[in-house]
Amino acid sequence: MRYKITLSYDGTGFCGWQSQPNGGSVQDAVEQAVFKLFGERSRVVGSGRTDAGVHALGQVAHFDCGKELPLKNVTGGLNAYLPSAVRVLSADAVSTDFDARKSAKRKTYMYLMFAGSPLPVLNDRVLFLPETPNMRELDEQAKKLIGTHDFATFMAAGGGAKTSVRTVYDARFERDGSFIEFYITANGFLYNMVRIIVAQLLKAERGGADIAELIEKRDRNCAKELAPACGLYLHDVVYGGENE
């Protein structure tokens, strides 16, 4: 029996998604909850890793269990065993063809900023910007990301990707009062790609960079800055056949 679950988490207190020998990851917490609910040890496979401090609004994962439970009980049962920083939003029964990582067709990340005085209730949840940026300039720069490009400039070492070519379907800024949101949708993301992109977009807004030129360089040395993890949210993952 294969289950697909959609998860939201506050990444602040975790060492990231990926299981670690001493625990402390979101994956460890979910695997522990699966064990407590089903009485079976099962690997929980996520759509991809998120780094320490990165949040998720709609991470997707799958796991296999011999026992069959009503889906409502899977959601409620896992939430009963999970810390409040991780919530299962929904559970589905899927065929074993479904793989949360390999079947993912596109993912959207959101990067959340707040322009103005730092408000403590937003600590670890946004990047604080001292003033409201020029939204038109930001959005124009973001649009240059759209398309199939070699994003080597925006890839940190250690990700182990075979190719740095990715297709960005959409990249845009939205403003809601003092909140500035950057959304980027692609068929996949390189290691630290969104955080490197955000750092360059903010630099470009101040006239210190141009996204098209940076893509052309294919060299991380041209884009060394990394926006902090706390502003980054895995927004959603889309699989074949759905929402298309």
Added chain:
Amino acid sequence: MRYKITLSYDGTGFCGWQSQPNGGSVQDAVEQAVFKLFGERSRVVGSGRTDAGVHALGQVAHFDCGKELPLKNVTGGLNAYLPSAVRVLSADAVSTDFDARKSAKRKTYMYLMFAGSPLPVLNDRVLFLPETPNMRELDEQAKKLIGTHDFATFMAAGGGAKTSVRTVYDARFERDGSFIEFYITANGFLYNMVRIIVAQLLKAERGGADIAELIEKRDRNCAKELAPACGLYLHDVVYGGENE
């Protein structure tokens, strides 16, 4: 030299505003920072208490110090000594006629709710509602609070107020996507008044209460529920002559 400071804090880790023998309050944290910056022990007087877990976007306080520092250094210096959960947003030099508590003319509280699946990044910051409430019904009920009334129904024991008559200048609901905001402005608030009101407004929305009738009763036994502290924000405090 009297300083007026405007503060924002995440109330989650504090036992409230009010100084406690063993520390752990916001007031204790601010007094500690004042001592470190000015080298003097000084009482920091807030516009009013906030309970454990209640947040502030614009709490106001005053304190006296013999030493005179540039206002920019007061803000920056206090922030350097304060934990990140408390931020000084601004500092002013005021006359000794100004008293953060006694001179306050009106205060606004916000109660923040989120309709939908609990998102962990909002834990301790909102009241989660299972579904979107009827905004028109909520707002109609809220409007019944406006005016000068005896709010005894909405007063918890232990506040020590001389009278339970207060003037509510405005009370309204706003919706921003999944966020539901309740704003209430008055010349003063009774102990737990906003949290008791919010619990009754949500009950009224489901047809189980009426605010006008509850005011009429003048009896807390008719309104025993208390909305959780984590949704409550002291929004701002207005003093004579300002913003009027």
